[in-house]
Amino acid sequence: MTARRRVLYRNARVLGGGSCVATEDDRIVLVGDEDGAEGWLGAGDGAPDVVDLDGALVTPGFVDAHVHTVRTGFALTGLDLAGTASVTATLDALTRHAAASPGDGVLVGQGWDETGWPEQRPPTGDELERAAPGRRTYLTRVDGHSSVVSPALAALVPGLASLDGWTSDGRVERDAHHAVRAVLEGLIGPDDRLAAARAACAAFAAHGITSFHENAAPHIGPEHELATVRQAAAEAGLHAVAYWGELMAVDTARRLGVRGLAGDLIADGAFGSRTAALATPYDDRPGTCGHAYVSAAQVRDHVVACTEAGLQAGFHCIGDAALEAIGAGFAEAADRLGDDAVRRARHRLEHVEMPAPPVRATLARLGVVASVQPVFDALWGGPSGMYAARLGERWQVTNPFRDLADAGVTLAFGSDSPVTPAGPWAAVRAATTHHHPDQRLGVAAAITAHTRGGALAGHDDDASLLAPGHRADLAVWETPGGTTDDGLPDLGPDRPLPRLLRTVAAGHTIHTSPSTEDAA
Secondary structure, X not given: OOOOXXXXXXXXXXXXXXXXEEEEOOEEEEEEOHHHHHHHHOOOOOOOEEEEOOOOEXXXXXXXXXXXXXXXXXXXXXXXXXXXXXXXXXXXXXXHHHHHOOOOOOEEEEEEOHHHOOOOOOOOHXXXXXXXXXXXXXXXXXXXXXXXXOHHHHOOOOOHHHOOOEOOOOEEOHHHHHHHHHHHHHHOOHHHHHHHHHHHHHHHHOOOEEEEEEEEOOOOOOOOHHHHHHHHHHHHOOEEEEEEOOOOOHHHHHHHOOOEEOOOOEOOOOOOOOOOOOOOOEOOEOOOOOOOOOOHHHHHHHHHHHHHHOOEEEEEEOOHHHHHHHHHHHHHHHHHHOHHHHHHHOOEEEEOOOOOHHHHHXXXXXXXXXXXXXXXXXXXXXXXXXXXXXXXXXXXXXXXXXXXXXXXXXXXXXXXEOOOOOOHHHHXXXXXXXXXXXXXXXHHHHHHHHOHHHHHHOOOOOOOOOOOOOEOOEEEEEOOOOEOOOOOEOOOOOOOOOEEEEEEEOOEEEEEOOOOOOOO
């Protein structure tokens, strides 16, 4: 019989209390003080490894409840346009990337955001052609709901000019965007996708993330990408929970082995692209209320089908009109199946940025988890941010974390990487410093949403809880910004964020900082 692998982490500050954590194989067996640790050391078979953490903070492993792994990897290894200052700077970056990548069949860039640019517009297809002559170029906006393509790429998409969402300047949304992505599937090979997924998983582990939720969908990537993500996660020692965003596709979900038909099953778009579905028009474009893709009846039928099949249902939903349809559909599903059946399924929604009070009440009553992204508010909230430019005073009802929590809705935090970078402490700080003071969470509640909340959102109930019997997923941190009176990290705006020392997933150390000796 193989001896159990026993590790004691001692001389720590354990979130929730205690100074020691002991693990055996992939389970936590003790959380306590030095006396308890001494008793554990003297029991059991095999000499344990003992790791002195020198007063470092131990938290549960973080869960990123919304990522796009391959796209994250491409942003890390390819053309990252986040933070570019203008159209000119974006085109200059493309020119440099094209010169450095002469053999690439397609040039992929991600993360441009025109709302802060002096030109107040995206680049055009013709400008992409001048920056990278003859190259197949695809540059995606930060929210992922619109892109700009070069003429060489557009020419490969059958009937593109006749599709909804195409404009002659090379901008693509909706059906045109989906068609372009379908063509990209054949231009980006499996080796490139695996390399990108590996880069993303390494980055997740380096941020204290032990589990992530892959929000896949037909309009994002091919089905076979799920196997690529799972392979990269397994190699990195991470736990991956996969979703497939397709309406009513129960047989597909079973074939792919996903947790649910949820994630980026889009009910609408995003504020930045003016594609989120609103009840009244955008302030800066009165002629549009965005785009709604599902009706309340479709939501009802999808929730019923998923509940009966033992799958999670869910949608990408941002605007108030989209969330109204979602809430009505869930209520109608509960009328058909009963509240208890819907609650047991623990369905989920992504983003949930403008839920009216009746919608919040419906989600709480039916046990629907809200998978939300606090850094959205940090980047785009406030009276002078992008939300205010698009929505006017309605920015004040966006991302209502405190209202959702007070209504009884379970929160799960994520990044939507590469829309915003994977970085749990940045998200925790964003939730505690929300632009609207009434929507701020406490540090402990925000940490819970990024750990235990994510585990519950993925039906991974034995994860991300520092308690005996649970999976040994934990992270160890320096706190250079200091701590508050209750022992939590001080996450004030002028304070440095905690720095990762070690990530432990299922009992194995999967990442250490360069200065940390891997004693276990």
